[in-house]
Amino acid sequence: GQQVMQIPQYQHVQEGEDFTTYCNSSTTLSNIQWYKQRPGGHPVFLIQLVKSGEVKKQKRLTFQFGEAKKNSSLHITATQTTDVGTYFCAGPVSWGQNFVFGPGTRLSVLP
Amino acid sequence: GAGVSQTPSNKVTEKGKYVELRCDPISGHTALYWYRQSLGQGPEFLIYFQGTGAADDSGLPNDRFFAVRPEGSVSTLKIQRTERGDSAVYLCASSLGQAGDEQYFGPGTRLTVT
Numbered sequence: 001g002q003q004v005m006q007i008p009q010y011q012h013v014q015e016g017e018d019f020t021t022y023c024n025s026s027t028t029l030s031n032i033q034w035y036k037q038r039p040g041g042h043p044v045f046l047i048q049l050v051k052s053g054e055v056k057k058q059k060r061l062t063f064q065f066g067e068a069k070k071n072s073s074l075h076i077t078a079t080q081t082t083d084v085g086t087y088f089c090a091g092p093v094s095w096g097q098n099f100v101f102g103p104g105t106r107l108s109v110l111p
Numbered sequence: 112g113a114g115v116s117q118t119p120s121n122k123v124t125e126k127g128k129y130v131e132l133r134c135d136p137i138s139g140h141t142a143l144y145w146y147r148q149s150l151g152q153g154p155e156f157l158i159y160f161q162g163t164g165a166a167d168d169s170g171l172p173n174d175r176f177f178a179v180r181p182e183g184s185v186s187t188l189k190i191q192r193t194e195r196g197d198s199a200v201y202l203c204a205s206s207l208g209q210a211g212d213e214q215y216f217g218p219g220t221r222l223t224v225t
Contacts (some may be wrong), residue, residue: 033213042202042216043154087151097169098144099214101153 001095002027006102014110019076021105022059023089038085073085117203117218123223125130132188132220136205143186146202154202193224
């Protein structure tokens with residue numbers, strides 16, 4: 001079945017360092033979404049990418065959708081302690097109307 | 112405005128019992144999803160409603176799990192003969208209309224089967 005993978009599983013950074021998480025799908029995606037889940041919280045939508053090669057920015061966050069629409073990345077510049085949490089990518093399955101979430105990348109930021 | 116709400120926030124039940132988990136989506140959202148999340152993992156899709164009908168229930172693990180949304184708003188996830196492996200956080204999300212729209216998640220119900 002369709003799989004969505006993310007690397008790394010964990011990332012520990014010093015505050016001020018950059019962070020990148022990568023998302024890879026076994027099949028082409030029509031779109032991809034990114035969510036953030038704080039410890040003890042629920043996933044919160046960050047952004048959706050639709051077009052091949054698309055790049056979107058939200059302040060210190062930069063999101064990319066690969067040319068083949070099978071991979072995506074989230075880059076955070078100059079991390080802050082408020083960036084702590086788990087970042088998930090999610091894409092619609094090709095045969096249904098549900099979403100497959102990746103396993104997430106857990107980010108820890110040391111002050 | 113009000114977000115997605117879920118009740119109860121915590122549920123402890125004995126193995127073999129029946130449980131119902133409730134989700135109140137954002138008013139006007141026609142799409143509703145149920146997910147299950149175990150510790151350290153991403154949300155696992157269970158079922159997707161578009162209006163009153165289950166448009167995709169391919170994620171329900173077995174026939175002990177069932178969900179309804181009779182009036183196109185509130186949804187109930189029902190689990191029969193609970194097993195310890197059912198312990199997880201059950202998340203509900205709603206979105207405006209299309210399957211690919213932004214999903215708004217509720218706080219979840221933490222189910223513990225003893």
